[in-house]
Amino acid sequence: MQKQTCVGACLVCWGWESQLLETGFLGIFLSPLWTLSRLPKHTPTSQIVLWGFRWLIFRIMLGAGLIKVRGDKCWLDLTCMDFHYETQPVPNPIAYYLHRSPWWFHRFETLSNHFVELLVPFFLFLGRRMRILHGVLQILFQVILIISGNLSFLNWLTIVPSLACFDDAALGFLFPSGPQGLKKQVLEMQREDTQRVQPKPRDRGCLVRQVVNISLGILVAWLSVPVVINLLSSRQIMNTSFNPLRIVNTYGAFGSVTKERTEVILQGTVSPNASAPDAVWEDYEFKCKPGDPWRQPCLISPYHYRLDWLMWFAAFQTYEQNEWILHLAGKLLAGDAEALALLAVNPFEGRTPPRWIRGEHYRYKFSLPGGQHATQGKWWIRKRIGPYFPPLRLEDLKEYFKTREWPLPEPPSRHTH
Numbered sequence: 075m076q077k078q079t080c081v082g083a084c085l086v087c088w089g090w091e092s093q094l095l096e097t098g099f100l101g102i103f104l105s106p107l108w109t110l111s112r113l114p115k116h117t118p119t120s121q122i123v124l125w126g127f128r129w130l131i132f133r134i135m136l137g138a139g140l141i142k143v144r145g146d147k148c149w150l151d152l153t154c155m156d157f158h159y160e161t162q163p164v165p166n167p168i169a170y171y172l173h174r175s176p177w178w179f180h181r182f183e184t185l186s187n188h189f190v191e192l193l194v195p196f197f198l199f200l201g202r203r204m205r206i207l208h209g210v211l212q213i214l215f216q217v218i219l220i221i222s223g224n225l226s227f228l229n230w231l232t233i234v235p236s237l238a239c240f241d242d243a244a245l246g247f248l249f250p251s252g253p254q255g256l257k258k259q260v261l262e263m264q265r266e267d268t269q270r271v272q273p274k275p276r277d278r279g280c281l282v283r284q285v286v287n288i289s290l291g292i293l294v295a296w297l298s299v300p301v302v303i304n305l306l307s308s309r310q311i312m313n314t315s316f317n318p319l320r321i322v323n324t325y326g327a328f329g330s331v332t333k334e335r336t337e338v339i340l341q342g343t344v345s346p347n348a349s350a351p352d353a354v355w356e357d358y359e360f361k362c363k364p365g366d367p368w369r370q371p372c373l374i375s376p377y378h379y380r381l382d383w384l385m386w387f388a389a390f391q392t393y394e395q396n397e398w399i400l401h402l403a404g405k406l407l408a409g410d411a412e413a414l415a416l417l418a419v420n421p422f423e424g425r426t427p428p429r430w431i432r433g434e435h436y437r438y439k440f441s442l443p444g445g446q447h448a449t450q451g452k453w454w455i456r457k458r459i460g461p462y463f464p465p466l467r468l469e470d471l472k473e474y475f476k477t478r479e480w481p482l483p484e485p486p487s488r489h490t491h
């Protein structure tokens with residue numbers, strides 16, 4: 075799907091890509107390869123690179139925390155978590171139950187979020203023990219997020235730079251401590267190091283490495299200036315880069331919490347007349363996003379269904395802001411196998427594709443566990459709001475596709491009797 079209108083969805087994906095890019099960029103400097111010659115044994119990891127990772131996680135967390143308190147009142151009156159589980163992009167079954175936590179628990183969660191995002195980042199600068207505590211809290215926070223929703227690989231990605239908070243001694247417990255174990259060998263190496271009094275030989279590899287690392291430090295510091303100014307600004311912008319290579323970026327997505335869940339349901343009919351009262355509309359079902367109220371919310375983390383996420387954004391915007399959704403409708407009208415592979419249920423499986431496709435807009439709420447709907451097996455209660463986009467045939471889309479330079483899919487062959 076080319077030429078999407080770039081709104082919220084792209085911003086979020088942009089955040090992931092940039093976070094990955096920045097982590098990967100710093101990762102290059104962990105490798106000794108570029109010094110072209112072998113480093114002396116026991117050369118420690120550069121502190122500059124380690125601080126690069128710590129500075130990255132600091133910006134990610136503080137940026138996310140600040141944009142929340144600046145972006146939505148519910149972060150100040152502590153009610154955000156009353157909505158979050160139901161309205162997050164793709165809830166999982168645990169979110170269904172967490173949504174019904176007592177009010178004080180939701181307040182506690184919101185406060186904990188502020189603690190982790192606004193205060194814990196500063197632990198990085200308060201010495202080794204506080205830094206390790208930062209790493210532990212940070213990873214714990216991401217794991218809780220992974221369990222309580224389907225925020226997918228964003229959380230896994232955020233764990234990676236946090237690893238720079240730990241040193242060998244802190245990570246030692248992960249390794250076997252037998253007589254031939256790695257732990258013993260490392261301890262041995264460290265003892266040798268402290269016993270050796272003469273300064274390390276300054277060979278060419280070391281020098282190159284030092285020059286490159288110091289240059290990296292200066293570059294990151296220089297590129298951080300606009301990022302810090304943005305963090306301090308009351309009109310903070312989210313997920314932006316201030317340099318074309320996106321080496322140092324500003325993060326912080328999801329400042330506000332959606333208060334009401336809406337869904338776009340794609341439906342098709344084989345009826346020749348879309349407005350005929352006897353036209354039977356059948357629902358397409360996505361792999362993970364809510365659709366059929368009887369279907370249990372899915373569990374996908376760490377995987378990520380991008381189309382399902384895009385449908386979440388589309389649902390609180392309009393189809394004009396999400397032109398790709400008509401592109402998808404065109405593909406479904408043509409019975410395109412690749413587009414159908416992105417869905418869980420094609421109601422026209424084994425039949426000719428529908429003549430008409432429409433998008434319907436619904437409001438979704440979790441059913442109450444143990445309540446009347448839940449005992450009928452319903453996870454969701456939905457109510458139609460109105461049309462999202464009107465019934466369309468492939469021929470209706472011809473002009474629309476042409477102006478956007480999208481190739482019009484081949485119409486399916488129909489057997490007329």
Ligand SMILES: *[C@@H]1O[C@H](CO)[C@@H](O)[C@H](O)[C@H]1NC(C)=O
Pocket residue numbers: 347348349350351
């Ligand atoms: C389609 O159905 C509507 C409602 O029954 C009717 O008013 C309209 O004339 C029909 N259109 C065609 C082309 O048959």
